[in-house]
Amino acid sequence: MKKLFILLAIPLLLLEACITAEQTYTxxxxxxxxxVLKIENQYITPNPKAKPLPDKVNMKYEDVTQGELPFNFDVVYDNDSTFHxxxxxxxxxxxVPAEDITFGRSRSRAxxxxxxDFPIYSSYISANYAGGVIEGEWVVTTRENYSIPFVAHHGKDYRFATVKKEPAANLTGKWEATFGLDEEEPYPAIGEFSQNGNHLTGTFLTExxxxxxLEGTVLGNKFWLSTFDGSHAFLxxxxxxxxxxxxxxxxxxxxYRxxxxxxxxxxxxLTHPDSLTFLNPGYERFTFSFKNPEGKLIxxxxxxxxxxxxxIQIMGTWCPNCRDETMFLVDYLKNEQPDDVAVIALAFEKHKDEAKAMQALRTYKERFNMPYEIALAGPASKDGAAKALPMLNHVxxxxxxxxxxxxxxxxxxxxxFSGPATSEFASFKTEFMKFIDELRAEQS
Incomplete structure (x- = not known):
């Protein structure tokens, strides 16, 4: 694969021991x-009914700091002076390739x-570093004045805690979940977990x-999971x-909390994903005309x-699930090379400035080596999507x-899109291939 990709999925064999460096580095x-992303005491909690929010968890635990979203990363040197x-x-x-990592010197602070940089998601980490400590902030440019304090320490391989308190239960399996208990419209989800001792991995599927x-730990009767991908920070x-x-x-x-x-x-x-969106009455065909970054109508x-x-892929460059779907479609076209199947991506972007939105599309197409067109359809909002695609009941x-x-x-x-982190991904791939082959066999 080309080095231009910012995010490449690679299987990971989890390491329990601390990693020490023997080679020299610059x-x-x-x-x-x-x-750690320090998100504590900065929540904006949806509470349209102005009711007191229930204390659902009480997650205080002496070995886990509340309000901290942890994740791990490796610094891997490609040569004596370059690393990813x-x-x-x-x-x-x-x-994150070396081309997206830059260094400097603060004259005012010496x-x-x-x-x-996470150019696909229009975010970045800006920090000072000394020895084995990096300290600064994660900034999301598509949100107004949005930054979260960030700190990282070298040589620590744990995620939430170093203790190994005996878990109260094994959470491995499938869980029927409801999110948004304090909101007007709660939504269903499914938790899929795998637990090995204190170590917990898995995901939540929604409609x-x-x-x-997600990765985390179980300590006694409490557990934590987190993920960070440059776009979303979930705890x-x-x-x-x-x-x-x-x-x-x-x-x-x-x-959000x-x-x-x-x-x-x-x-x-969950409700079958093929039954949630449909054409409005009076529409029999799906057509549109939007500009790609070169100004050509698609x-x-x-x-x-x-x-x-x-x-037709309705997506946004800011969306990690869209990233998973993009990689799936790119792999499909690369592996199958069908001459009678075409893909068009319609992007709904968070950048208010059209020039910045178009640049985001250029970067996205380049980084994922997309062999198909991507066009700017409108802003990343329900109203914007409804205006751009009036033939749909909603996006x-x-x-x-x-x-x-x-x-x-x-x-x-x-x-x-239920991506590779879910148990649904394999069956989706099989059904997708079968359905596309059936359509290819039909006469035009």
């Missing part, structure tokens, strides 16, 4: 680091500085996508109740797409995949 010490970073979330490593690779806290059910809190960065509960249910199911009615099965989730036959008739609309 910048950051190589090996394992423990990073591998962010670790469960079974996945997300690679300190060395580092900037770690709009999954929370990707889940949970408590094992005496009746075996779970209650917890979910934090997305510093801007809600509560959740779950009960074990191996047969838990439409499924263009002659280049005539007689082909078309996959419930990014991504949403619309599959057209050779005559541009809508044959399937798949809401959300």
């Amino acid at each position: 910048l950051l010490p190589p090996g394992r680091w423990r990073a 970073i591998e962010i670790i979330n469960g079974e996945e490593r997300l690679v 300190r060395d500085t580092i900037r770690i 709009t996508g999954d929370y990707r690779y 889940f806290e949970g408590k094992i109740q005496e009746d075996g059910t779970l209650t917890g809190a979910f934090y997305s960065g510093k801007h 809600t509560t959740w509960e779950a009960k074990r249910n191996d047969n838990a199911r 439409s499924p009615d263009d002659p280049i797409y005539e007689g082909k099965v078309k996959i 419930l989730a990014y991504p949403t995949m619309i599959i057209l036959d050779k005559n541009n008739r809508v044959r399937r609309i798949h809401t959300g």
Whole structure:
């Protein structure tokens, strides 16, 4: 694969021992680091009914600091003077290449500085570093005045705690969950966990996508899971109740907090993703015309797409689930090389400035080596999506995949994307291939 990718999924064999560096280095010490985003006391909790929020968890624990979202990363030297970073979330490593890491010197503070860019997601870490400590902030440029304090220490390989207190239960399995207990519209989810001693991994699936690779620990009757990918910073806290059910809190960065509960249910199911989005009455075909970053109008009615099965990907460059779907579609086109299947991505972006939004699309297409068009459809909002695509009842989730036959008739609309962190991914791939082959076999 090309080095231009910012985030590459690589299987991870989890390491329990601290990593020590024996080779020489010129910048950051190589090996394992423990990073923390300090999100405490900065929550904006949705509470439209102005009711007192229940204390669902009480997660105080002497060996785990409240309000800290931890993750691990490795500094890996490619040669004597260049290194890349591998962010670790469960079974996945997300690679930040050397080209996205820059160094400088603060004249006013006489300190060395580092900037770690996540250009796909328009965010970055800006920090000072000295020896085995990096301290600064994570900044998201698509949110107004949005930054979270960041600190990382070299040589620490644990995520939440070093203690190994005996777990009150084994959480391995499937859990029927409800999120947003303190909101007007709670939403269903499914927790999929795998526990080995104190170590816990897994994810939550929702009807709009999954929370990707989560990793954490179980201590006594409490547990924690986290993930950081440059776009989202998720922290889940949970408590094992005496009746075996779970209650917890979910934090997305510093801007969102809600509560959740779950009960074990191996047969838990969400609404089928092909039934959530549909064409409004009066529409039989799906058509559009939007500009790509080069200013060319892209439409499924263009002659280049005539007689082909078309996959329309409603997405945003800021969306990790969209990233998973993009990688899936890129791999499909690369491996199958179908000459009668085309993909068009319609991006709804958080950048208010069109020039910045178009640049985000250029970067995204380049980094993922996308062999298909990506066009700017509008702002990343429900109103923007409704205006751009009035033929749909709504755009419930990014991504949403619309599959057209050779005559541009809508044959399937798949809401959300359950990616490689979920148990649904393998069956989705099989069904997708089968359905596309059936459409390819039809006459135009």
